[in-house]
Amino acid sequence: QAKRAGRNALRFFDPQMQETINSRATLENELRKALELHQFYLFYQVQVDSVQEDGSHRATGAEALIRWAHPERGLVSPAQFIPLAEETGLIVPIGLWVLDTACAQLKTWQHDALTRGLVLAVNVSAKQFRQPDFVAQVDAAVQRHGIDPKLLKLELTESLLLENIQDTIATMNALREIGIRFSLDDFGTGYSSLQYLKQLPLDQLKIDQSFICDLVSDSSDRAIVRTIIAMAQSLNLNVIAEGVETEAQRQILLEKGCIHHQGYLFSKPVPINQFEAQLRR
Ligand code: C2E
Ligand code: MG
Ligand code: MG
Ligand code: MG
16 A cells, blocks of 8 residues: 555656756766766866065965866856765765876976966865875875876865764874865864864864855845854964955955965966966966
8 A cells, every 4th residue: 555655746746857857867877987988177266376576476285176067057066066966976086086086287387487386276075085095096186297296285075074083083194194285175164162172183174165255245245254264273274265356355355364375366267278378477
C-alpha cells in the first residue's frame, strides 16, 4: 500500500521539478566530461597592497578562480557547479587540476621580473581537503613544477576548518611544513571563535565581501570590519578585504588599518593574458 502511494506520489511530481532534476543530471554528466574536454580555465583577480608612498597600489598576487567554458551554456559560474562538484565528488579531480594549473602558472611567473614573487591564492573545498592524500598531492604539485611553496596560498573556509578541528590542524601543519600558507576565506560568515582561530596555523583572514558591500552606509558593517581587523592584529594575522568596489570603501579600510585589497575597484577576475597585461600597465 505504501509502495503504491509512493509510486502514485511520483505522478504528482511537479513537471518543473522533474525538469530541474533532468537538467541537474545533464549538468552532472557534462561536468564529468569537462576535465577531459579541457573546458576549465583559471581566471586571475589581482590582490593589491594599497599603501605606497605615492598613494598608488601595488600588485602582490592574485586569486585563481575557476571558470567552465561550456559549449552551449557559455561561461558557467563556479557558484553553479562547485556545489554539484562537491556533492558528486568530482571536486577531487577538478581541485587537483586547479592546483596543478596554479603551480604551472607560478612557475612561469618565476621567469619574469614583472611577475616573480607574486603569490597565487587557490580555493580548496572541504571534500578535497579531507582526502587522505591531500598533503601528498599538494607536495607533488609543488615538486612537479619546482615552485617556491611560499608563493602558494590555500584559501579555506570556516565551515571546512571547524568540521574536524584536530584533523584540520594536523593537515594544515603538514602543509605548513612544506611551506604552504593559508588564508581564511569569507571570514565573518561562519562561527569560528577566537578559541578556534588561535589554534589554527593561519596566515591571513579574508574579510567577506558582504561586510564590504555597505561599508559606507552601514555602521554595523563598519564595526564588524573594525573588529575583524583588530582580531587579526591580536592573532598576528595578515588581513585582506574582498569585494572592494569603490574608492570610498578603500578609504575606510585604509583608515581602519586594512591595506590588502581585492575587488572590482582594481580588476575583475580575468584570463591570464589580460592579467599579465594589467601588470605591464
Ligand atoms: P570566493 O573564493 O569567495 O571568491 C570571491 C568571489 O567574489 C569570486 O566569484 C569573485 O569573482 C567575486 N568578486 C571579486 N571581487 C568582487 C567585487 O568587487 N564585487 C563582487 N560583487 N564580487 C567580487 P566567483 O569567481 O564567481 O567564485 C565564486 C566562488 O566559487 C568562490 O568564492 C569560491 O568559493 C568558489 N570557487 C571559485 N574557484 C574555485 C576553485 O578553483 N575551487 C573551489 N573549490 N572553489 C572555487
Ligand atoms: Mg576565495
Ligand atoms: Mg571569499
Ligand atoms: Mg565567497
